[in-house]
Amino acid sequence: MSRIQLLSPRLANQIAAGEVVERPASVIKELLENSLDAGASRIDIDTEQGGVKLLRVRDDGRGIVSDDLPLALSRHATSKIRDLDDLERVATLGFRGEALASVSSVSRLTLTSCAEGEDQAWQVETEGREMSPNVQPAAHPRGTTVEVRDLFFNTPARRKFLRTEKTEFGHLEEVVKRLALSRFDVAFNLRHNGRSVLGLRPAHTEQEARRRVGSVCGPAFVEQSLTIDAERSGLRLWGWVGLPTFSRSQADLQYFFVNGRMIKDKLVAHAVRQAYRDVLFNGRHPTFVLFLEVDPAVVDVNVHPTKHEVRFRDGRMVHDFLFSTLYRALAEQRPGERVDDQLPPASPDIQPAPASIGVFSGQASMPLAEPQGSWTAGSDLARPSGQALAGAAQTYAALYGTGSGTGAVTQSKPPEQEGEVPPLGYAVAQLHGVYILAENAHGLVVVDMHAAHERITYERLKLAMDQEGLRSQPLLVPESVALSQREVDCAEEHAAWFTHLGFALQRMGPESLAIRELPALLRQADAVQLVRDVLTDLMEYGTSDRIQAHLNELLATMACHGSVRANRRLTLAEMNGLLRDMEQTERSGQCNHGRPTWTQMSMTELDKLFLRGR
Known part of the structure; x- marks a missing residue:
């Protein structure tokens, strides 16, 4: 066995990238979460060849001050947490400080930003084995643009595991839709190979929110769904659940958010399945877009590198709340209510x-x-x-x-x-x-x-x-x-x-x-x-x-x-x-x-x- 030695920063970041950068959709998720955490009200996404050739995300958020730009592409550098107490009450989508460093180690990444109160925009990119940051002036309105080109160009073993352009873009588009559902107040625009694919304006009213849900999930879902809004013991559940007759052959129209974060959790899935048990045809899956709001201190979002899983301090209470709320909402629907909701007088x-x-x-x-x-x-x-x-x-x-x-x-x-x-x-x-x-x-x-x-x-x-x-x-x-x-x-x-x-x-x-x-x-x-x-x-x-x-x-x-x-x-x-x-x-x-x-x-x-x- 050879002697112990320190890994180079680039190799260490490439190893970290193996956890969080699986495909172009993984990169888009990290970049969009940073834009949302920066307070963006509009996000424009441009992609080429399914995101492998180009991923460009531009937002109008607060931006990054010039003195912080050299740190932006460094590993374990973040503005979102300071100490352990912050980690126990995470209120942002991203907080690990690994995403940009990992992505820049397996692509050609350029970050351009103009912070609030600054007259000059600056651009940073990393070079060489040590990933040294290179900062220079640039022209850019307030906000940030991250451009990722040639994903996995220096790790061909990873690149050959990518699927076809259509498949990769399908995964990427799904990520954009999930985040668009999590933030109704933000405009999202997605283009692929120069063609507009998705254009979602901000939704500030309930009607506008329903319109966005219809754009993402289809108008049939909105027409065949119940509106949920319940609160108990510091928990609030709101959103839309599909009628049992609007079930699917696969679980592909199920969106569940905890404090704005899209998750897939066994406890949540079990509670929903129980609520639909008495009314769902065998082998069918329910549809829903649901939002759970809880105190950040009672939920741990740091249990998985991709942050798709969470752990609740009192899982049984959350399970019972989800089950009882959905079960009662489905039970209380009478034929007359559906007739009145669906048809004009x-x-x-x-x-x-x-x-x-x-x-x-x-x-x-x-x-x-x-x-x-x-x-x-x-x-x-x-x-x-x-x-x-x-x-x-x-x-x-x-x-x-x-x-x-x-x-x-x-x-x-x-x-x-x-x-x-x-x-x-x-x-x-x-x-x-x-x-x-x-x-x-x-x-x-x-x-x-x-x-x-x-x-x-x-x-x-x-x-x-x-x-x-x-x-x-x-x-x-x-x-x-x-x-x-x-x-x-x-x-x-x-x-x-x-x-x-x-x-x-x-x-x-x-x-x-x-x-x-x-x-x-x-x-x-x-x-x-x-x-x-x-x-x-x-x-x-x-x-x-x-x-x-x-x-x-x-x-x-x-x-x-x-x-x-x-x-x-x-x-x-x-x-x-x-x-x-x-x-x-x-x-x-x-x-x-x-x-x-x-x-x-x-x-x-x-x-x-x-x-x-x-």
């Missing part, structure tokens, strides 16, 4: 239908369909011997009937004022025994009656279970689980939580547990694997929804079997009763599997189909 002459039968209003109702074997006398799901959810079974029987066709009929109240039309309107017909056609103030509403009834049944079953509670079933032979000591400690710490969900766990040794009781509804589940998975979640996220997810799967199956079937002919009164209950039921826009339950066609859309007015 209109008031055709619609006469109220005859008094409708309240399918679920009141203590009992007329059953819409045979329960198809769900919770009948001999069913394994609800034996009258006191097993779990016996009380819920009775509630179910009262709500949905037992297939005998008996049940009280409740009249729903007609509109109080003549001409007042409910959001989903009044049923006019049934199509092929599958769809309900209704007329509302905006046009035509089409409802998948089985999907809609399934959601209503499911929500009522969940409510019944919450009211009746979970009942445990003792195991004849307790199941032993071999775990790590850390997992067993976690189980003891959350013993009350497990008990609330119907589990009875007992520590048998430093690295073993015994499962003595489990929820009666889950008696067919793999209890050992379920406990293992739950403990994994608890240690990683501070919470777990696996037990609730298993319970909900069973309730969803019961709801599916207990809901009105296709080809079942309904009367107008029954159809109207279903529409009214949809308007009052949480998450009624999607069935239990995430499929939409209804759609609206406006008069304008119908007119276009038939070329009316042309």
